[in-house]
Amino acid sequence: MTLNVGVIGTGMIGQDHIRRLTHVLSGVRVSAVTDVDAGRAKTVADDLPAAVLQPSGQALIEDPAVDAVVVTSWGPTHEEYVLAAIAAGKQVFCEKPLATTEEACARILDAEVAAGRRMVMVGFMRRFDRQYRAMKEVLTGRSIGAPLLMHAAHRNPSVPPHFTSEMIINDSTVHDIDVARWMFDDEIAAVTVLKPRISSKAAAGFNDPLLVLLEMASGVIVDVEAMVNAGFGYDIRGEVVCEDGTVELSESAGAVVKRAGQYAGRVPANWRERFVSAFDAELQAWVDAVTAGGTTGPSAWDGYAATVACETGLRALHSGRREPIVLRERPDLYKEPTP
Structure with missing residues (x-):
């Protein structure tokens, strides 16, 4: 068919x-x-x-x-x-x-x-990425104990002129928000957004990079470095720290070659190359x-929860405060975890 x-x-x-x-x-x-x-x-x-x-x-x-x-x-x-x-x-x-x-x-x-x-x-689509799926498999197996915190980074080489600080939350960090909910089978309880020193590559009035802190309901903390004028390439990072070890994404460039006292690998040029x-x-x-x-x-519930987290993240971006997330009651249709 x-x-x-x-x-x-x-x-x-x-x-x-x-x-x-x-x-x-x-x-x-x-x-x-x-x-x-x-x-x-x-x-x-x-x-x-x-x-x-x-x-x-x-x-x-x-x-x-x-x-x-x-x-x-x-x-x-x-x-x-x-x-x-x-x-x-x-x-x-x-x-x-x-x-x-x-x-x-x-x-x-x-x-x-x-x-x-x-x-x-x-x-x-990150839920279907082999590297993220390998990380989740380790966490689900609990071979390195309970997760405590996660470090993540979303670095774009550049963005179009119309891109804004708000879009760093809605268009970039939204992927890390969904990964966090999926990786830990948990909801996000609160969001805080910190504004580091602004990159000289950022347009006037544009806060880039941002550090987004996600507090999971279980107590796990996820920090996301979101930078959209990195220049050198499209660089996606992730590491989960557990009680008995850590698990991280392998190099997003693929193979790392070591020879003659040096090592080198390729950094993807854009999102297509990294996540095709x-x-x-x-x-x-x-x-x-x-x-x-x-x-x-x-599911639609995952889309709803991500949008609410992004809206809360925007409030945190402008308020400078920790902003709690409030979700509606989860319908029975969405009670089972989704792949």
């Missing part, structure tokens, strides 16, 4: 997912595309012999030739399309964020709970699950 997928949003990430769905993954094809930029969507559709160009996201969702939906449009549009997909009874893969506000995420939760089954997967395999594994897992009649991966 081939799963027919409609893609809403043909920008950078949308085109990357279309390439993956068309040329990398199995059991799937892109049957429809749409974008607010109709010209761009037409250009993409012209390169896909099986795809129909739809005039809107709603029309794509209603298309009987579309079995499931991938949402890669602008963040504020996610709520509308995810709700429409749920109403149409179609599984939906939504790139992060699930929605841009706590209230919007809550409406999605309510709709999915009313439907009585999980229909949403959120695109937190995770993106592939993530969407293949979704395709396989939907084909089998269900879904998998990060």
Whole structure:
């Protein structure tokens, strides 16, 4: 069976997912595309012999030739399309964020709970990265004791001129927020944001880097160094300190070569290079699950919790204080941990 997928949003990430769905993954094809930029969507559709160009996201969702939906449009549009997909009874893969506000995420939760089954997967691809999965396997096995704290770093070589300090939380640290919840099977209880010395590479009025402190409900502390003008490359770090040892991500560059008194390795140039395999594994897992009649991966609850943590992080960024996180009661539909 081939799963027919409609893609809403043909920008950078949308085109990357279309390439993956068309040329990398199995059991799937892109049957429809749409974008607010109709010209761009037409250009993409012209390169896909099986795809129909739809005039809107709603029309794509209603298309009987579309079995499931991938949402890669602008963040504020996610709520509308995810709700429409749920109403149409179609599984939906939504790139992060699930929605841009706590209230919007809550409406999605309510709709999915009313439907009585999980229909949403959120695109937190680090859960499908082999290095992160190896770390979680060690922690789950408790071979080095209970976790105490985690050090993390998210370093971008540069960002576009429109990038702001707030986007360091919403666009970069959001991945570390989801990793922390998943790694420890725990919710975040509070957020504090510290502002170190500002990099000379940062634009005026732009606090870069930031140090984000996440307090897990269990007492584990996660510190995230978020820096988006690192210059030298895309560098992702993670180390968990436990009672009887530590576990860390292997070098994100891959192999480290040692010779003649020196050692060297490659630092990824961007997020595509570092996480291409995770993106592939993530969407293949979704395709396989939907084909089998269900879904998998990060749930709408995970998307909701991440958005609430980001909103709280923004309050902490501006207040300079420790800000507690308050979540609604977790519905039974989401009580089981997600992969």
